[in-house]
Every structure is written in C-alpha cells, then in structure tokens.
Amino acid sequence: MDILATEQGSPSILLARAGDAATEPSMARAEAAGAWRAWRTAVGSMDPDQIIGLVSEAGLRGRGGAGFPTGRKWRACADQPGRERFVVANGFEADPGAQLDRTLMERDPHAVVEGVALAAYAVGAHQAYICLRPGATVAVRRLRETIRAAEEQGLLGTAVLDSGFDLHVEVREISGSFVVGEETVLLRALENRRAQPDQRPPYPTESGLWGKPTVVNNVETLAAVPWLMAQGAQAFQAVGAEGMAGTTLIQVTGAVARPGIAEVPMGSSVESILRLAGVAGTPKAVLVGGPSGGLLPPSEFDLPMTPERLAGSGAIWGSGSLVVVDERTCLVDLAALMTRYLNDEACGKTIPCRIGLRRLAEIGERMMTGHPRPTDAELLADLAADTRAAALCALESSATNPLLSGMRYFGPEFQDHIVRGVCPAGVCQPIRVAAGAAS
Helix, strand or coil: CCECCCCCCCCCCCCCCCCCCCCCCCHHHHHHCCCCHHHHHHHHHCCHHHHHHHHHHHCCECCCCCCCEHHHHHHHHHCCCCCCCEEEEEECCCCCCCCHHHHHHHHCHHHHHHHHHHHHHHHCCCEEEEEECCCCHHHHHHHHHHHHHHHHCCCCECCHHHCCCCEEEEEEECCCCHHHHCHHHHHHHHCCCCCCCCCCCCCCCCCCHHHCCEEEEEHHHHHCHHHHHHHCHHHHHCCEECCEECEEEEEEEECCCCCEEEEEECCCEHHHHHHHCCCCCCCCEEEECCCCCEEECHHHCCCECCHHHHHHCCCCCCCCEEEEECCCCCHHHHHHHHHHHHHHHCCCCCHHHHHHHHHHHHHHHHHHHCCCCCCHHHHHHHHHHHHHHCCCCHHHHHCCHHHHHHHHHCHHHHHHHHHHCEECCCCCCCCEECCCCCC
C-alpha cells in the first residue's frame, strides 16, 4: 500500500528507513541507515534493566490497540521466576482490510527483527517468534532473509556478538480467524492448540507460551524500540501527545482521493489524518478501528487518536484504520455487516460470544431488511451491556461498537429503517427507498 506524504517537518520513527515496496532490504543498506546500532550497544554495554528503564521512561505504549505501557509489560515478564521465557511479535493483523503491519514488515524488516531482539534481551528470553498470516508472503520472505543475514553476521543465534547471550528468532505463519489477533488466542495458535482466548489473570507475562512468562507485543511497538534507544527517551517523548509518545501508522481507505498509510504523531486528530488522504468536503462518517470499531460523525473528527479518547466516543484504536464513507453508504447496512462479520469470526467459547453476538447480528439484520421488532432498540442496548460485562476477550466487548455508535450518532437514519421502513441511501432491500434517495 502507498505511503502518504505527511506535513513538512513531521517526525518519522517507524518509516524513517523504509524502502520502496519493490526493493529488497539488504543488510548492508540497512546498517548504513542505522539498523542494528541499538542492538550492538545494548548487548555490548547495557544491562537488561537499563533497557526496560529507558523504554518505560520514554513512555512507549503498545500499538496493538489497548495502549498498555510497554516497559511495564517487559518488567512484569523479566521479574518472573525461572530461566525460560519467550517474546512473541504479533504481526497477525486480524483486520482483513488493514495492511499496516504488513507494510512495516515488508519495508523495514530490520527494525522489526531488531526490536524483537531488544525485547528478548531485556526480559531474558532466548527464543522469539514473529507471527503473521500465511498470505503475507513478501513480509514472510523478507523477515526470514533478515534473520538469516543477522545470524550470518553473529547478530542473532548462539553467543550473539561474542556476548554469551543466545537468541533464536523464528517466523511463524499462523492460520485462523479474526479472533487470533487477541494475544492469548495467538499464543494458543502458536502452540497448535484450538484458537480460543484464555481467562486473565494470569496474564501472558506470568503464564504465556507453553506456560512460561511471555511478552506479546505488536510489531509496530517493537519496531519503535531501536529508534527510541538510539535517540533517547526525551527525543521519543517530544513526539506525540501527553501520555502517548511517539508516532503510529494509520491507514485511510474508502471515499478518499489518496488511500494509503501515514505515519503520524500519536494523538493526531481524525480530521488531520483525513487531510493527508485528500478527503474533499465533509464525509458522512468514518469507521475508526476496523470491523469492531465505531462510526464517528463529522462532529467528532477533531477527536485525538488515542485509545482513551476513542473509547469515550464509542470507537477503538483497534487496527489503526480509518474507513471513510460518503452519502452513498447506508450506515445501518454497514453496522449490520460489521456485526455479522464479527459473529462469523468469533470462536464461540463463551455464551456472550456464542449466543450474544449472534443475537446482535440478528437485530442488525432485522433493521437492515425492514423487519425490526418494537423492542429491538432497547434489546440491543441491554444485550450489548451484558455482552461487554461478561466478555472474555476484546472481540466480544468491542463487537457491540458498530451498532451502538451508529445508533448514538446517526439515530435518524436508524429510525428511518426501524420506524418508517425506508433506507435514505437506497441501499437496503426489501425496504422501500425513501423519496429523493441516492440512485
């Protein structure tokens, strides 16, 4: 996917060394651009505790959706008893429309692998895995070539850089549904077990892969670590919003002039990101966060992209994607489609997952097809609250977002479907089309 040009002077951390999509990233070119310097410094002269302290001081938070402090997670893993522990880089990218992680792994695999190595050294892990979908063939090949080149130069493998520290990194292709993006499900899949979430606590940092302490970080989180260590905690903190330092990758698609991926400071507004994609006029809505994200109206476009602010507005950080829709889109149809997709992708381990999501999808279907029940609006609110409260994983708790945010911000359009039995956008059938609807 194309990389969008950002405003002049905008900092670049994740894509600073990114090559062209068609260019094979060589070790010589990567090292000339600064790759592996932080790793050499860490192994040669730093204590693991120093690395964890630096990451904590910089304020790096996870880019996988929840925004959990990275240093705190590493510390929790490093403090566990025993010698065996693991690092797992989550590049699965569950959102089928997102290509953020894949683009990063393709264009700068050295940043990802070096970040994995630094995390492993910090927590004392001698085995690490980078997990991604089988369909990401270019990313898989480039990651494996990067690991092989690093091993040939003694940067990975046995006694790296003559330090006595062993580290083996392996790329694993994981098949599965949307729910595999959740960390405990990913670990189960990596163990060749049924891909279903585990109850937490204990968290993976206490009992993760094969019951051992495990750090699971998104590949974007790990790719930021080499830059952070090379430039220092203060330089990292100087970028982004208070409490959300650094940059992140955002993908913009839909009704835009230039769909693509942009690296922006954390806390950038939805509106500022849309400008990078050449959005003309005022869109009808933006689906923020992927299939389980929220539908936000223009009045919310000044919202900073942080997990807390998005959650307060009915959306999530999720996959980091923005899907822009115009007046030709029926938001009831879109919300119902996302809910049906999430129900189909759910593992069904719990009753809220197995039955609750199915009932939510049925309510959306009734609204879309013009056969709603008088109590559907109230039933949706009650069922969504129960599903969130009893959720075992993030898929269950966030699957309510499309319909709830749609009714919250676009009530008249939902009422047209529920009460009047018409679709203003002229999309839903067999509902009769409202007068003056788009053709």
